[in-house]
Amino acid sequence: MFELREIKCVLVLSEQLHFGRTARVLHVSQSRVSQTVADIEQRLGAQLFERTSRRVVLTALGIDLIAQLRPLYEQLTALYSETVAMARGMDGTLRLGFVGAAAGRHATDLTKEFQRMVPECGVTLHEIHFDDLFGPLRRNEVDLMVVRLPVREPDLKVGPVIASESRVLxxxxxxxxxxxxxxxxxxxxxxxxxxxxxTAPDYWWEYHVPSETPDGRKLRRGQQVSTCHEVLSLVAAGHGVAPMSESAAHYYYRSDVAFVHINDLPPTHVSLVWRAAAENKKIRALLRCATQQVERSHEPDRAAAQIAALEHHPSARFPTPSRFEPPAA
Structure with a gap:
Protein backbone atom coordinates (compact mmCIF):
# COMPACT_ATOMS: atom_id res chain seq x y z
CA MET A 1 0.00 0.00 0.00
CA PHE A 2 1.03 3.58 -0.59
CA GLU A 3 1.01 6.37 1.95
CA LEU A 4 -0.52 9.70 0.94
CA ARG A 5 2.85 11.42 1.13
CA GLU A 6 4.29 8.82 -1.25
CA ILE A 7 1.43 9.27 -3.71
CA LYS A 8 1.89 13.06 -3.60
CA CYS A 9 5.62 12.64 -4.21
CA VAL A 10 5.23 10.52 -7.36
CA LEU A 11 2.43 12.76 -8.65
CA VAL A 12 4.55 15.89 -8.29
CA LEU A 13 7.56 14.13 -9.83
CA SER A 14 5.41 13.04 -12.78
CA GLU A 15 4.59 16.74 -13.36
CA GLN A 16 8.04 18.22 -12.73
CA LEU A 17 10.17 15.36 -14.17
CA HIS A 18 13.02 16.75 -12.11
CA PHE A 19 14.05 15.60 -8.62
CA GLY A 20 15.36 19.00 -7.54
CA ARG A 21 12.18 20.89 -8.55
CA THR A 22 10.02 18.21 -6.96
CA ALA A 23 11.93 18.60 -3.70
CA ARG A 24 11.35 22.37 -3.76
CA VAL A 25 7.63 21.95 -4.40
CA LEU A 26 7.32 19.47 -1.53
CA HIS A 27 9.67 21.41 0.77
CA VAL A 28 11.85 18.35 1.38
CA SER A 29 15.39 17.40 0.43
CA GLN A 30 16.20 15.95 -2.99
CA SER A 31 17.55 12.82 -1.31
CA ARG A 32 14.18 12.34 0.42
CA VAL A 33 12.41 12.41 -2.98
CA SER A 34 14.90 9.91 -4.44
CA GLN A 35 14.53 7.58 -1.46
CA THR A 36 10.72 7.74 -1.54
CA VAL A 37 10.59 6.84 -5.24
CA ALA A 38 13.12 4.08 -4.77
CA ASP A 39 11.10 2.59 -1.87
CA ILE A 40 7.92 2.58 -3.97
CA GLU A 41 9.65 0.98 -6.94
CA GLN A 42 11.21 -1.66 -4.70
CA ARG A 43 7.83 -2.63 -3.29
CA LEU A 44 6.32 -2.76 -6.77
CA GLY A 45 9.23 -4.65 -8.24
CA ALA A 46 9.37 -2.33 -11.25
CA GLN A 47 10.49 1.15 -12.25
CA LEU A 48 8.03 4.05 -12.51
CA PHE A 49 10.62 6.53 -13.76
CA GLU A 50 13.59 6.21 -16.05
CA ARG A 51 16.31 8.62 -14.97
CA THR A 52 19.62 9.58 -16.41
CA SER A 53 21.97 12.43 -15.60
CA ARG A 54 20.05 14.55 -18.14
CA ARG A 55 16.38 13.67 -17.84
CA VAL A 56 13.59 11.91 -15.96
CA VAL A 57 10.72 10.25 -17.83
CA LEU A 58 7.82 8.03 -16.87
CA THR A 59 7.87 4.38 -17.85
CA ALA A 60 4.80 2.79 -19.44
CA LEU A 61 3.91 1.34 -16.02
CA GLY A 62 4.44 4.75 -14.44
CA ILE A 63 2.10 6.44 -16.95
CA ASP A 64 -0.62 3.88 -16.25
CA LEU A 65 -0.22 4.09 -12.46
CA ILE A 66 -0.22 7.91 -12.40
CA ALA A 67 -3.38 8.01 -14.52
CA GLN A 68 -5.16 5.90 -11.91
CA LEU A 69 -3.62 7.44 -8.81
CA ARG A 70 -4.29 11.09 -9.61
CA PRO A 71 -8.13 11.05 -9.44
CA LEU A 72 -8.01 8.85 -6.33
CA TYR A 73 -5.61 11.27 -4.61
CA GLU A 74 -7.75 14.29 -5.57
CA GLN A 75 -10.88 12.58 -4.21
CA LEU A 76 -9.12 11.71 -0.94
CA THR A 77 -7.76 15.23 -0.39
CA ALA A 78 -11.14 16.78 -1.28
CA LEU A 79 -12.91 14.47 1.15
CA TYR A 80 -10.42 15.34 3.87
CA SER A 81 -10.84 19.10 3.27
CA GLU A 82 -14.63 18.79 3.29
CA THR A 83 -14.56 16.80 6.54
CA VAL A 84 -12.28 19.35 8.20
CA ALA A 85 -14.50 22.19 6.95
CA MET A 86 -17.62 20.55 8.36
CA ALA A 87 -15.86 19.95 11.68
CA ARG A 88 -14.85 23.62 11.81
CA GLY A 89 -18.26 24.84 10.65
CA MET A 90 -16.59 26.42 7.61
CA ASP A 91 -18.16 24.44 4.80
CA GLY A 92 -20.40 26.17 2.28
CA THR A 93 -20.30 29.82 1.21
CA LEU A 94 -20.06 33.15 3.00
CA ARG A 95 -22.19 35.89 1.38
CA LEU A 96 -20.64 39.32 1.84
CA GLY A 97 -22.58 42.45 0.96
CA PHE A 98 -21.17 45.95 0.46
CA VAL A 99 -22.63 49.44 0.06
CA GLY A 100 -20.78 51.68 -2.41
CA ALA A 101 -17.62 51.26 -4.45
CA ALA A 102 -15.20 52.00 -1.61
CA ALA A 103 -16.90 49.38 0.58
CA GLY A 104 -16.62 47.06 -2.40
CA ARG A 105 -12.83 47.50 -2.36
CA HIS A 106 -12.73 46.68 1.36
CA ALA A 107 -14.97 43.65 0.72
CA THR A 108 -12.58 42.46 -1.98
CA ASP A 109 -9.57 42.84 0.32
CA LEU A 110 -11.35 40.93 3.08
CA THR A 111 -12.38 38.20 0.66
CA LYS A 112 -8.79 37.62 -0.44
CA GLU A 113 -7.57 37.43 3.16
CA PHE A 114 -10.46 35.19 4.21
CA GLN A 115 -9.92 32.72 1.38
CA ARG A 116 -6.23 32.58 2.21
CA MET A 117 -7.06 31.69 5.81
CA VAL A 118 -10.14 29.53 5.11
CA PRO A 119 -9.70 28.08 1.60
CA GLU A 120 -12.44 25.49 2.13
CA CYS A 121 -15.15 28.18 2.36
CA GLY A 122 -16.34 30.04 -0.71
CA VAL A 123 -17.21 33.75 -0.74
CA THR A 124 -19.72 35.59 -2.91
CA LEU A 125 -19.97 39.40 -3.13
CA HIS A 126 -23.23 41.32 -3.40
CA GLU A 127 -23.72 45.05 -3.96
CA ILE A 128 -26.36 46.69 -1.76
CA HIS A 129 -27.94 50.09 -2.45
CA PHE A 130 -28.73 52.49 0.37
CA ASP A 131 -32.44 52.53 -0.51
CA ASP A 132 -32.59 48.98 0.95
CA LEU A 133 -29.72 49.33 3.38
CA PHE A 134 -30.33 46.48 5.82
CA GLY A 135 -32.97 44.59 3.85
CA PRO A 136 -30.61 41.96 2.38
CA LEU A 137 -29.26 41.18 5.86
CA ARG A 138 -32.69 40.81 7.39
CA ARG A 139 -33.98 38.74 4.46
CA ASN A 140 -30.96 36.41 4.84
CA GLU A 141 -29.69 37.27 1.37
CA VAL A 142 -26.23 38.10 2.76
CA ASP A 143 -24.46 36.92 5.91
CA LEU A 144 -22.81 40.23 6.73
CA MET A 145 -22.05 43.51 5.01
CA VAL A 146 -19.44 46.24 4.69
CA VAL A 147 -21.21 49.53 5.38
CA ARG A 148 -20.57 53.02 6.69
CA LEU A 149 -21.48 53.81 10.27
CA PRO A 150 -23.47 54.74 12.28
CA VAL A 151 -25.54 51.58 12.68
CA ARG A 152 -27.92 51.56 15.65
CA GLU A 153 -30.22 48.59 15.03
CA PRO A 154 -31.14 46.28 17.94
CA ASP A 155 -31.01 43.11 15.83
CA LEU A 156 -27.65 43.91 14.20
CA LYS A 157 -24.10 43.74 15.55
CA VAL A 158 -21.26 46.03 14.51
CA GLY A 159 -17.66 44.89 14.08
CA PRO A 160 -14.36 46.77 14.02
CA VAL A 161 -13.86 49.98 12.08
CA ILE A 162 -11.86 48.91 9.02
CA ALA A 163 -11.43 52.33 7.37
CA SER A 164 -12.05 56.04 7.94
CA GLU A 165 -12.33 58.88 5.44
CA SER A 166 -12.78 62.63 5.48
CA ARG A 167 -15.65 64.26 3.56
CA VAL A 168 -15.91 66.00 0.23
CA LEU A 169 -18.69 68.09 -1.26
CA THR A 199 -35.70 52.21 3.97
CA ALA A 200 -32.35 53.67 5.04
CA PRO A 201 -32.76 54.81 8.66
CA ASP A 202 -33.16 58.56 9.13
CA TYR A 203 -30.24 58.71 11.57
CA TRP A 204 -27.93 57.03 9.02
CA TRP A 205 -28.82 59.39 6.18
CA GLU A 206 -28.71 62.44 8.46
CA TYR A 207 -25.12 61.60 9.44
CA HIS A 208 -23.97 61.24 5.84
CA VAL A 209 -26.12 63.97 4.28
CA PRO A 210 -26.84 66.45 7.11
CA SER A 211 -29.96 68.59 6.88
CA GLU A 212 -28.30 71.28 8.97
CA THR A 213 -24.85 72.78 9.37
CA PRO A 214 -22.68 72.34 12.48
CA ASP A 215 -24.03 75.73 13.69
CA GLY A 216 -27.65 74.61 13.22
CA ARG A 217 -28.55 76.34 9.93
CA LYS A 218 -31.12 74.31 7.97
CA LEU A 219 -30.59 73.05 4.41
CA ARG A 220 -33.37 72.18 1.98
CA ARG A 221 -34.08 68.54 1.25
CA GLY A 222 -34.49 67.80 -2.43
CA GLN A 223 -35.23 64.80 -4.61
CA GLN A 224 -35.08 61.27 -3.21
CA VAL A 225 -32.13 59.22 -4.45
CA SER A 226 -31.23 55.53 -4.40
CA THR A 227 -27.65 55.29 -5.69
CA CYS A 228 -24.43 57.31 -5.82
CA HIS A 229 -24.68 57.53 -9.59
CA GLU A 230 -28.13 59.08 -9.23
CA VAL A 231 -26.79 61.57 -6.68
CA LEU A 232 -23.98 62.71 -8.97
CA SER A 233 -26.22 62.98 -12.02
CA LEU A 234 -28.47 65.35 -10.07
CA VAL A 235 -25.45 67.30 -8.82
CA ALA A 236 -24.14 67.68 -12.37
CA ALA A 237 -27.57 68.91 -13.46
CA GLY A 238 -27.48 71.63 -10.79
CA HIS A 239 -30.25 70.19 -8.61
CA GLY A 240 -28.22 70.25 -5.41
CA VAL A 241 -24.90 69.46 -3.71
CA ALA A 242 -23.89 66.27 -1.95
CA PRO A 243 -21.57 65.53 0.98
CA MET A 244 -19.76 62.27 0.20
CA SER A 245 -16.81 60.23 1.41
CA GLU A 246 -13.41 61.23 0.09
CA SER A 247 -13.07 58.06 -2.00
CA ALA A 248 -16.07 59.11 -4.10
CA ALA A 249 -13.73 61.46 -5.97
CA HIS A 250 -11.94 58.38 -7.28
CA TYR A 251 -14.62 55.71 -7.58
CA TYR A 252 -17.33 58.00 -8.97
CA TYR A 253 -15.24 60.52 -10.89
CA ARG A 254 -17.18 62.59 -13.44
CA SER A 255 -15.85 65.34 -15.66
CA ASP A 256 -18.87 67.53 -14.88
CA VAL A 257 -18.63 67.30 -11.08
CA ALA A 258 -16.02 68.77 -8.70
CA PHE A 259 -15.18 67.28 -5.30
CA VAL A 260 -14.12 69.81 -2.66
CA HIS A 261 -12.80 68.88 0.79
CA ILE A 262 -15.24 69.73 3.64
CA ASN A 263 -13.30 70.99 6.64
CA ASP A 264 -15.97 70.99 9.36
CA LEU A 265 -17.81 67.67 9.12
CA PRO A 266 -16.62 64.55 10.99
CA PRO A 267 -15.12 61.64 9.05
CA THR A 268 -17.05 58.58 7.95
CA HIS A 269 -16.13 55.13 9.23
CA VAL A 270 -16.54 51.77 7.49
CA SER A 271 -17.36 48.63 9.45
CA LEU A 272 -18.82 45.13 9.24
CA VAL A 273 -22.42 44.49 10.30
CA TRP A 274 -24.31 41.21 10.69
CA ARG A 275 -27.46 39.80 12.28
CA ALA A 276 -26.87 38.95 15.93
CA ALA A 277 -29.09 35.87 15.70
CA ALA A 278 -27.22 34.50 12.67
CA GLU A 279 -23.63 34.75 13.94
CA ASN A 280 -21.61 31.64 13.11
CA LYS A 281 -18.03 30.40 12.71
CA LYS A 282 -17.70 31.77 9.17
CA ILE A 283 -18.73 35.25 10.27
CA ARG A 284 -16.34 35.14 13.22
CA ALA A 285 -13.53 34.01 10.93
CA LEU A 286 -14.12 36.98 8.62
CA LEU A 287 -14.16 39.29 11.64
CA ARG A 288 -10.76 37.93 12.65
CA CYS A 289 -9.49 38.72 9.15
CA ALA A 290 -10.85 42.27 9.47
CA THR A 291 -9.26 42.71 12.90
CA GLN A 292 -5.89 41.56 11.58
CA GLN A 293 -6.10 43.99 8.66
CA VAL A 294 -7.00 46.81 11.05
CA GLU A 295 -4.05 45.99 13.28
CA ARG A 296 -1.73 46.09 10.29
CA SER A 297 -3.07 49.37 8.97
CA HIS A 298 -3.61 51.16 12.34
CA GLU A 299 -6.77 52.72 10.90
CA PRO A 300 -8.54 52.84 14.30
CA ASP A 301 -5.73 54.95 15.77
CA ARG A 302 -6.08 57.51 13.00
CA ALA A 303 -9.88 57.47 13.28
CA ALA A 304 -9.75 57.93 17.06
CA ALA A 305 -7.36 60.86 16.69
CA GLN A 306 -9.68 62.57 14.21
CA ILE A 307 -12.75 62.00 16.38
CA ALA A 308 -10.95 63.28 19.48
CA ALA A 309 -9.85 66.38 17.60
CA LEU A 310 -13.45 67.18 16.68
CA GLU A 311 -14.88 66.38 20.11
CA HIS A 312 -12.34 68.34 22.13
CA HIS A 313 -11.49 71.09 19.66
CA PRO A 314 -14.63 72.09 17.74
CA SER A 315 -12.68 74.54 15.63
CA ALA A 316 -10.12 71.92 14.55
CA ARG A 317 -9.89 71.24 10.85
CA PHE A 318 -8.62 68.25 8.96
CA PRO A 319 -5.50 68.86 6.87
CA THR A 320 -6.42 70.13 3.44
CA PRO A 321 -5.66 67.43 0.84
CA SER A 322 -4.27 68.12 -2.57
CA ARG A 323 -6.68 68.82 -5.37
CA PHE A 324 -8.52 65.68 -6.46
CA GLU A 325 -7.46 64.38 -9.84
CA PRO A 326 -9.36 61.95 -12.09
CA PRO A 327 -8.21 58.32 -11.84
CA ALA A 328 -5.72 57.14 -14.42
CA ALA A 329 -7.32 55.68 -17.49
Whole structure:
Protein backbone atom coordinates (compact mmCIF):
# COMPACT_ATOMS: atom_id res chain seq x y z
CA MET A 1 0.00 0.00 0.00
CA PHE A 2 1.03 3.58 -0.59
CA GLU A 3 1.01 6.37 1.95
CA LEU A 4 -0.52 9.70 0.94
CA ARG A 5 2.85 11.42 1.13
CA GLU A 6 4.29 8.82 -1.25
CA ILE A 7 1.43 9.27 -3.71
CA LYS A 8 1.89 13.06 -3.60
CA CYS A 9 5.62 12.64 -4.21
CA VAL A 10 5.23 10.52 -7.36
CA LEU A 11 2.43 12.76 -8.65
CA VAL A 12 4.55 15.89 -8.29
CA LEU A 13 7.56 14.13 -9.83
CA SER A 14 5.41 13.04 -12.78
CA GLU A 15 4.59 16.74 -13.36
CA GLN A 16 8.04 18.22 -12.73
CA LEU A 17 10.17 15.36 -14.17
CA HIS A 18 13.02 16.75 -12.11
CA PHE A 19 14.05 15.60 -8.62
CA GLY A 20 15.36 19.00 -7.54
CA ARG A 21 12.18 20.89 -8.55
CA THR A 22 10.02 18.21 -6.96
CA ALA A 23 11.93 18.60 -3.70
CA ARG A 24 11.35 22.37 -3.76
CA VAL A 25 7.63 21.95 -4.40
CA LEU A 26 7.32 19.47 -1.53
CA HIS A 27 9.67 21.41 0.77
CA VAL A 28 11.85 18.35 1.38
CA SER A 29 15.39 17.40 0.43
CA GLN A 30 16.20 15.95 -2.99
CA SER A 31 17.55 12.82 -1.31
CA ARG A 32 14.18 12.34 0.42
CA VAL A 33 12.41 12.41 -2.98
CA SER A 34 14.90 9.91 -4.44
CA GLN A 35 14.53 7.58 -1.46
CA THR A 36 10.72 7.74 -1.54
CA VAL A 37 10.59 6.84 -5.24
CA ALA A 38 13.12 4.08 -4.77
CA ASP A 39 11.10 2.59 -1.87
CA ILE A 40 7.92 2.58 -3.97
CA GLU A 41 9.65 0.98 -6.94
CA GLN A 42 11.21 -1.66 -4.70
CA ARG A 43 7.83 -2.63 -3.29
CA LEU A 44 6.32 -2.76 -6.77
CA GLY A 45 9.23 -4.65 -8.24
CA ALA A 46 9.37 -2.33 -11.25
CA GLN A 47 10.49 1.15 -12.25
CA LEU A 48 8.03 4.05 -12.51
CA PHE A 49 10.62 6.53 -13.76
CA GLU A 50 13.59 6.21 -16.05
CA ARG A 51 16.31 8.62 -14.97
CA THR A 52 19.62 9.58 -16.41
CA SER A 53 21.97 12.43 -15.60
CA ARG A 54 20.05 14.55 -18.14
CA ARG A 55 16.38 13.67 -17.84
CA VAL A 56 13.59 11.91 -15.96
CA VAL A 57 10.72 10.25 -17.83
CA LEU A 58 7.82 8.03 -16.87
CA THR A 59 7.87 4.38 -17.85
CA ALA A 60 4.80 2.79 -19.44
CA LEU A 61 3.91 1.34 -16.02
CA GLY A 62 4.44 4.75 -14.44
CA ILE A 63 2.10 6.44 -16.95
CA ASP A 64 -0.62 3.88 -16.25
CA LEU A 65 -0.22 4.09 -12.46
CA ILE A 66 -0.22 7.91 -12.40
CA ALA A 67 -3.38 8.01 -14.52
CA GLN A 68 -5.16 5.90 -11.91
CA LEU A 69 -3.62 7.44 -8.81
CA ARG A 70 -4.29 11.09 -9.61
CA PRO A 71 -8.13 11.05 -9.44
CA LEU A 72 -8.01 8.85 -6.33
CA TYR A 73 -5.61 11.27 -4.61
CA GLU A 74 -7.75 14.29 -5.57
CA GLN A 75 -10.88 12.58 -4.21
CA LEU A 76 -9.12 11.71 -0.94
CA THR A 77 -7.76 15.23 -0.39
CA ALA A 78 -11.14 16.78 -1.28
CA LEU A 79 -12.91 14.47 1.15
CA TYR A 80 -10.42 15.34 3.87
CA SER A 81 -10.84 19.10 3.27
CA GLU A 82 -14.63 18.79 3.29
CA THR A 83 -14.56 16.80 6.54
CA VAL A 84 -12.28 19.35 8.20
CA ALA A 85 -14.50 22.19 6.95
CA MET A 86 -17.62 20.55 8.36
CA ALA A 87 -15.86 19.95 11.68
CA ARG A 88 -14.85 23.62 11.81
CA GLY A 89 -18.26 24.84 10.65
CA MET A 90 -16.59 26.42 7.61
CA ASP A 91 -18.16 24.44 4.80
CA GLY A 92 -20.40 26.17 2.28
CA THR A 93 -20.30 29.82 1.21
CA LEU A 94 -20.06 33.15 3.00
CA ARG A 95 -22.19 35.89 1.38
CA LEU A 96 -20.64 39.32 1.84
CA GLY A 97 -22.58 42.45 0.96
CA PHE A 98 -21.17 45.95 0.46
CA VAL A 99 -22.63 49.44 0.06
CA GLY A 100 -20.78 51.68 -2.41
CA ALA A 101 -17.62 51.26 -4.45
CA ALA A 102 -15.20 52.00 -1.61
CA ALA A 103 -16.90 49.38 0.58
CA GLY A 104 -16.62 47.06 -2.40
CA ARG A 105 -12.83 47.50 -2.36
CA HIS A 106 -12.73 46.68 1.36
CA ALA A 107 -14.97 43.65 0.72
CA THR A 108 -12.58 42.46 -1.98
CA ASP A 109 -9.57 42.84 0.32
CA LEU A 110 -11.35 40.93 3.08
CA THR A 111 -12.38 38.20 0.66
CA LYS A 112 -8.79 37.62 -0.44
CA GLU A 113 -7.57 37.43 3.16
CA PHE A 114 -10.46 35.19 4.21
CA GLN A 115 -9.92 32.72 1.38
CA ARG A 116 -6.23 32.58 2.21
CA MET A 117 -7.06 31.69 5.81
CA VAL A 118 -10.14 29.53 5.11
CA PRO A 119 -9.70 28.08 1.60
CA GLU A 120 -12.44 25.49 2.13
CA CYS A 121 -15.15 28.18 2.36
CA GLY A 122 -16.34 30.04 -0.71
CA VAL A 123 -17.21 33.75 -0.74
CA THR A 124 -19.72 35.59 -2.91
CA LEU A 125 -19.97 39.40 -3.13
CA HIS A 126 -23.23 41.32 -3.40
CA GLU A 127 -23.72 45.05 -3.96
CA ILE A 128 -26.36 46.69 -1.76
CA HIS A 129 -27.94 50.09 -2.45
CA PHE A 130 -28.73 52.49 0.37
CA ASP A 131 -32.44 52.53 -0.51
CA ASP A 132 -32.59 48.98 0.95
CA LEU A 133 -29.72 49.33 3.38
CA PHE A 134 -30.33 46.48 5.82
CA GLY A 135 -32.97 44.59 3.85
CA PRO A 136 -30.61 41.96 2.38
CA LEU A 137 -29.26 41.18 5.86
CA ARG A 138 -32.69 40.81 7.39
CA ARG A 139 -33.98 38.74 4.46
CA ASN A 140 -30.96 36.41 4.84
CA GLU A 141 -29.69 37.27 1.37
CA VAL A 142 -26.23 38.10 2.76
CA ASP A 143 -24.46 36.92 5.91
CA LEU A 144 -22.81 40.23 6.73
CA MET A 145 -22.05 43.51 5.01
CA VAL A 146 -19.44 46.24 4.69
CA VAL A 147 -21.21 49.53 5.38
CA ARG A 148 -20.57 53.02 6.69
CA LEU A 149 -21.48 53.81 10.27
CA PRO A 150 -23.47 54.74 12.28
CA VAL A 151 -25.54 51.58 12.68
CA ARG A 152 -27.92 51.56 15.65
CA GLU A 153 -30.22 48.59 15.03
CA PRO A 154 -31.14 46.28 17.94
CA ASP A 155 -31.01 43.11 15.83
CA LEU A 156 -27.65 43.91 14.20
CA LYS A 157 -24.10 43.74 15.55
CA VAL A 158 -21.26 46.03 14.51
CA GLY A 159 -17.66 44.89 14.08
CA PRO A 160 -14.36 46.77 14.02
CA VAL A 161 -13.86 49.98 12.08
CA ILE A 162 -11.86 48.91 9.02
CA ALA A 163 -11.43 52.33 7.37
CA SER A 164 -12.05 56.04 7.94
CA GLU A 165 -12.33 58.88 5.44
CA SER A 166 -12.78 62.63 5.48
CA ARG A 167 -15.65 64.26 3.56
CA VAL A 168 -15.91 66.00 0.23
CA LEU A 169 -18.69 68.09 -1.26
CA UNK A 170 -19.82 67.14 -4.76
CA UNK A 171 -20.81 70.28 -6.69
CA UNK A 172 -21.40 71.04 -10.39
CA UNK A 173 -18.38 72.47 -12.20
CA UNK A 174 -19.84 75.97 -12.40
CA UNK A 175 -20.51 76.19 -8.67
CA UNK A 176 -18.78 79.09 -6.79
CA UNK A 177 -16.75 76.66 -4.62
CA UNK A 178 -15.87 74.19 -7.40
CA UNK A 179 -12.30 75.45 -7.84
CA UNK A 180 -11.50 75.73 -4.13
CA UNK A 181 -9.28 73.42 -2.10
CA UNK A 182 -11.75 73.20 0.79
CA UNK A 183 -15.09 74.50 1.97
CA UNK A 184 -16.98 74.87 5.23
CA UNK A 185 -20.37 73.20 5.33
CA UNK A 186 -21.65 76.47 6.79
CA UNK A 187 -20.97 78.10 3.43
CA UNK A 188 -23.51 75.90 1.62
CA UNK A 189 -26.39 76.37 4.07
CA UNK A 190 -28.50 77.88 1.30
CA UNK A 191 -28.05 74.82 -0.93
CA UNK A 192 -30.28 71.80 -1.51
CA UNK A 193 -29.17 68.32 -0.41
CA UNK A 194 -30.91 65.11 -1.37
CA UNK A 195 -33.26 62.80 0.51
CA UNK A 196 -32.91 59.02 0.74
CA UNK A 197 -35.38 56.81 -1.08
CA UNK A 198 -36.37 53.52 0.49
CA THR A 199 -35.70 52.21 3.97
CA ALA A 200 -32.35 53.67 5.04
CA PRO A 201 -32.76 54.81 8.66
CA ASP A 202 -33.16 58.56 9.13
CA TYR A 203 -30.24 58.71 11.57
CA TRP A 204 -27.93 57.03 9.02
CA TRP A 205 -28.82 59.39 6.18
CA GLU A 206 -28.71 62.44 8.46
CA TYR A 207 -25.12 61.60 9.44
CA HIS A 208 -23.97 61.24 5.84
CA VAL A 209 -26.12 63.97 4.28
CA PRO A 210 -26.84 66.45 7.11
CA SER A 211 -29.96 68.59 6.88
CA GLU A 212 -28.30 71.28 8.97
CA THR A 213 -24.85 72.78 9.37
CA PRO A 214 -22.68 72.34 12.48
CA ASP A 215 -24.03 75.73 13.69
CA GLY A 216 -27.65 74.61 13.22
CA ARG A 217 -28.55 76.34 9.93
CA LYS A 218 -31.12 74.31 7.97
CA LEU A 219 -30.59 73.05 4.41
CA ARG A 220 -33.37 72.18 1.98
CA ARG A 221 -34.08 68.54 1.25
CA GLY A 222 -34.49 67.80 -2.43
CA GLN A 223 -35.23 64.80 -4.61
CA GLN A 224 -35.08 61.27 -3.21
CA VAL A 225 -32.13 59.22 -4.45
CA SER A 226 -31.23 55.53 -4.40
CA THR A 227 -27.65 55.29 -5.69
CA CYS A 228 -24.43 57.31 -5.82
CA HIS A 229 -24.68 57.53 -9.59
CA GLU A 230 -28.13 59.08 -9.23
CA VAL A 231 -26.79 61.57 -6.68
CA LEU A 232 -23.98 62.71 -8.97
CA SER A 233 -26.22 62.98 -12.02
CA LEU A 234 -28.47 65.35 -10.07
CA VAL A 235 -25.45 67.30 -8.82
CA ALA A 236 -24.14 67.68 -12.37
CA ALA A 237 -27.57 68.91 -13.46
CA GLY A 238 -27.48 71.63 -10.79
CA HIS A 239 -30.25 70.19 -8.61
CA GLY A 240 -28.22 70.25 -5.41
CA VAL A 241 -24.90 69.46 -3.71
CA ALA A 242 -23.89 66.27 -1.95
CA PRO A 243 -21.57 65.53 0.98
CA MET A 244 -19.76 62.27 0.20
CA SER A 245 -16.81 60.23 1.41
CA GLU A 246 -13.41 61.23 0.09
CA SER A 247 -13.07 58.06 -2.00
CA ALA A 248 -16.07 59.11 -4.10
CA ALA A 249 -13.73 61.46 -5.97
CA HIS A 250 -11.94 58.38 -7.28
CA TYR A 251 -14.62 55.71 -7.58
CA TYR A 252 -17.33 58.00 -8.97
CA TYR A 253 -15.24 60.52 -10.89
CA ARG A 254 -17.18 62.59 -13.44
CA SER A 255 -15.85 65.34 -15.66
CA ASP A 256 -18.87 67.53 -14.88
CA VAL A 257 -18.63 67.30 -11.08
CA ALA A 258 -16.02 68.77 -8.70
CA PHE A 259 -15.18 67.28 -5.30
CA VAL A 260 -14.12 69.81 -2.66
CA HIS A 261 -12.80 68.88 0.79
CA ILE A 262 -15.24 69.73 3.64
CA ASN A 263 -13.30 70.99 6.64
CA ASP A 264 -15.97 70.99 9.36
CA LEU A 265 -17.81 67.67 9.12
CA PRO A 266 -16.62 64.55 10.99
CA PRO A 267 -15.12 61.64 9.05
CA THR A 268 -17.05 58.58 7.95
CA HIS A 269 -16.13 55.13 9.23
CA VAL A 270 -16.54 51.77 7.49
CA SER A 271 -17.36 48.63 9.45
CA LEU A 272 -18.82 45.13 9.24
CA VAL A 273 -22.42 44.49 10.30
CA TRP A 274 -24.31 41.21 10.69
CA ARG A 275 -27.46 39.80 12.28
CA ALA A 276 -26.87 38.95 15.93
CA ALA A 277 -29.09 35.87 15.70
CA ALA A 278 -27.22 34.50 12.67
CA GLU A 279 -23.63 34.75 13.94
CA ASN A 280 -21.61 31.64 13.11
CA LYS A 281 -18.03 30.40 12.71
CA LYS A 282 -17.70 31.77 9.17
CA ILE A 283 -18.73 35.25 10.27
CA ARG A 284 -16.34 35.14 13.22
CA ALA A 285 -13.53 34.01 10.93
CA LEU A 286 -14.12 36.98 8.62
CA LEU A 287 -14.16 39.29 11.64
CA ARG A 288 -10.76 37.93 12.65
CA CYS A 289 -9.49 38.72 9.15
CA ALA A 290 -10.85 42.27 9.47
CA THR A 291 -9.26 42.71 12.90
CA GLN A 292 -5.89 41.56 11.58
CA GLN A 293 -6.10 43.99 8.66
CA VAL A 294 -7.00 46.81 11.05
CA GLU A 295 -4.05 45.99 13.28
CA ARG A 296 -1.73 46.09 10.29
CA SER A 297 -3.07 49.37 8.97
CA HIS A 298 -3.61 51.16 12.34
CA GLU A 299 -6.77 52.72 10.90
CA PRO A 300 -8.54 52.84 14.30
CA ASP A 301 -5.73 54.95 15.77
CA ARG A 302 -6.08 57.51 13.00
CA ALA A 303 -9.88 57.47 13.28
CA ALA A 304 -9.75 57.93 17.06
CA ALA A 305 -7.36 60.86 16.69
CA GLN A 306 -9.68 62.57 14.21
CA ILE A 307 -12.75 62.00 16.38
CA ALA A 308 -10.95 63.28 19.48
CA ALA A 309 -9.85 66.38 17.60
CA LEU A 310 -13.45 67.18 16.68
CA GLU A 311 -14.88 66.38 20.11
CA HIS A 312 -12.34 68.34 22.13
CA HIS A 313 -11.49 71.09 19.66
CA PRO A 314 -14.63 72.09 17.74
CA SER A 315 -12.68 74.54 15.63
CA ALA A 316 -10.12 71.92 14.55
CA ARG A 317 -9.89 71.24 10.85
CA PHE A 318 -8.62 68.25 8.96
CA PRO A 319 -5.50 68.86 6.87
CA THR A 320 -6.42 70.13 3.44
CA PRO A 321 -5.66 67.43 0.84
CA SER A 322 -4.27 68.12 -2.57
CA ARG A 323 -6.68 68.82 -5.37
CA PHE A 324 -8.52 65.68 -6.46
CA GLU A 325 -7.46 64.38 -9.84
CA PRO A 326 -9.36 61.95 -12.09
CA PRO A 327 -8.21 58.32 -11.84
CA ALA A 328 -5.72 57.14 -14.42
CA ALA A 329 -7.32 55.68 -17.49
Missing amino acids: AVPLGHPVAMRQSVSFEEVAAETVFSAAG
